[in-house]
Amino acid sequence: MNCPFCSIVEGEEDAVILDETEDTIAFAPLDSVSEGHLLVVPKAHYEHLFDVPEPILHAVTERARTIAERLRAHGFDGVNLLHASGEAAQQSVPHFHLHIAPRRHDDELDLWPASTHDESDFDRTYETVRTAIENGDAL
Numbered sequence: 001m002n003c004p005f006c007s008i009v010e011g012e013e014d015a016v017i018l019d020e021t022e023d024t025i026a027f028a029p030l031d032s033v034s035e036g037h038l039l040v041v042p043k044a045h046y047e048h049l050f051d052v053p054e055p056i057l058h059a060v061t062e063r064a065r066t067i068a069e070r071l072r073a074h075g076f077d078g079v080n081l082l083h084a085s086g087e088a089a090q091q092s093v094p095h096f097h098l099h100i101a102p103r104r105h106d107d108e109l110d111l112w113p114a115s116t117h118d119e120s121d122f123d124r125t126y127e128t129v130r131t132a133i134e135n136g137d138a139l
């Protein structure tokens, strides 16, 4: 398997490693979107939100929270957690990962871009969403 994040976990690819636990590793991305932007990933390869086992998902999200808390205690004012699962969601590396983008009040970034999506079918759309949630994974 040729996964860049697995290569980082295995030490086969250079990366700025920032944190490591039994199940997770955090490192700087190739291109940062904010000061101190980092990725938190499971050491084991899972592609996306839909296949990562719950204990591993918990380990990654809990570690992301710990890192975010520590950043906030050291001068950052907030964080954006960014994630993509699936090609349709613009996932670029098929190894589950959370982006932590530390933020400052005065960083003048906009990591919450305005959308051009059409909301004219609002009621029907959210009825579909409600039905999907209530009916579990049955299609």
Ligand SMILES: [Zn+2]
Pocket (backbone or CB within 6 Å): 003, 004, 005, 006, 007, 044, 045, 046, 094, 095
């Ligand atoms: Zn991988």
